[in-house]
Amino acid sequence: MKNQTPMHWLSTLSGILLMWLFVASAAADEFLDPSQAFKLKAELSDTHKVALDWTIAPGYKLYRERLSFEAEEDASKIGSAVLPDGERAVDPNLGQEVETYHDQLAVGLPVKAMTGAFTLKIKYQGCAEAGLCYPPITKRFVVDAAHPGALQEGTAQNSSSITATKPESTANTDTPRDEGTLAQQALQSRQLGRIGMMFLGFGLLLSLTPCVLPMVPILSSIIVGEGNVTRRRGFLLALSYSLGMALVYTGMGVAAGMAGEGLAGALQKPWVLITFAALLIGLALSMFDVYQLQLPNALQSRLSMTSDRFKGGRFTSVFIMGAISALIVGPCVAAPLAGALVYISQTHDVLIGGFALFSMALGMSVPLLLTGISAGSLLPRAGAWMNEVKHGFGLMLIGVAVWMLTPVLPGWALLFSWGAFAVLCAVFLRVFDPMTDRVSAGGRFVRALGLVFLLVGVLEFVGAASGGRDAVQPLGHMYISSNVQAKQQPEVRFSRIHNLAELENTLKTTNAPVLLDFYADWCVACKEMEHLTFSNAKVAEQLGKLVLLQADVTANSDEDRALMKQFSLFGPPGIILFNPAGQEIRHGRVVGYLEADAFLAHLKQYLAGFRSISR
Known part of the structure; x- marks a missing residue:
């Protein structure tokens, strides 16, 4: 295994931190308020034309046929709107072709009235791709040809515009079918004992996942860097690591939860998603040793001198390593973390939410505490397997990058991306390596797992080529319609x-x-x-x-x-x-x-x- 500079790992962890913030904030908001999903700006130009600009959030769409424009006092005061072409598709449920707009919509509306003010009424309607349709929205603007510029929204009593106030429905609409909802139920009980035990259990389960478990031998080898340690000192070192991880992880979770809606809205812009995904893929390539992320030699030397003061074994250095590891394990805890983030962002109850996240982090540290008590006797020997662990992290970074692009990519591209990712996993599981008698039973099992990934990749490719859009059921579109029609409803x-x-x-x-x-x-x-x-x-x-x-x-x-x-x-x-x-x-x-x-x-x-x- 090549020696990795401190900057290599710090750069990787910085990218994972950005990814962690995205995952945490996205988990806290399932559906946007309509004022955030469809942001409308209206402006009257000097050429007597109203420019209407919608900013449509990723994963949302506006229907062309639901757009309407009316001058309430006199219909002759405005001309016909100029609408761009939208994306046409046949909706399988409506049984008809619909035209929709995504990302941006700009509409020009001529104004014929040269004097006097009038009320411009605009109606529009959209849906979330995830399965929520908003009611028709009505906006009213006061238009005065003598005063060009940004238009002020009217306050007509019969307006059906939906306010930007965030209701509690998002927090209470989760169904009890995942850990996120169980977390919410525990938090809303406000019973510290129940909250602590439940989130401690979540953390313990997460500590056994492929994302967290490989960190135990790696970080434990740093903790026992002093050499021979007693059980008491080993436990204290492990506890220092756990507290560093728990405290920083709690702070990060509370910060993301408090940022809540604003952070989620900012990070859902396509260019932000693409930038994050590109960063993660770049970091993944460095994990595969395609290149090394390094600073200039002068800065590198200074960092090396600083890092020499924090080599394993001492409580401060172990505490710092625990803090850094909190950034690594963050993306693995999206499901149970969602309930805590929603609760914090809506109630601003930092005490309850922070206690829950602190308990979860302690649960994730249980295997490490056990290793500390063993005084290092449970640690595996370092070897080539650590390269495999590094490659595993690289694959995880690529997988999260694809997941991050889900709101941006069209259906066929998303299926193709997941197919390529599955094939890449199959390659690293040595599915194409020649099978010889020297391959162990474990090696054969790994290759069998690689064959499963290869099959998944092929199914995703077939689904993409045949018009599928669901990565979980890439071939579902081929039989779902016939099944529904064949069965007596x-x-x-x-x-x-x-x-x-x-x-x-x-x-x-x-x-x-x-x-x-x-x-x-x-x-x-x-x-x-x-x-x-x-x-x-x-x-x-x-x-x-x-x-x-x-x-x-x-x-x-x-x-x-x-x-x-x-x-x-x-x-x-x-x-x-x-x-x-x-x-x-x-x-x-x-x-x-x-x-x-x-x-x-x-x-x-x-x-x-x-x-x-x-x-």
């Missing part, structure tokens, strides 16, 4: 409600669990829920045990908006569960599209809870 009947009064009356007069579904004709994800999830026979069977209500918010009327505001929803689809007493089960919410199997498990869990309540 069970009939699921919803009773329509039109306002809050009808909902409250139904809840008062019903002694059974209730499911409320928010639906709209223009909502693509609603169609997916109807055709792919509710049509599932097992799902329909479970739904038969509930009183099914549906709020059709297609018209986006005042009553529709009041219903969505009551539950802090941006738009459909949204599913709210109530217990037999008419009380909402906050953690029973589903926002966006959810596939049949996951939705079935979700229903079964809460139906079991209802039965236990009734007993």
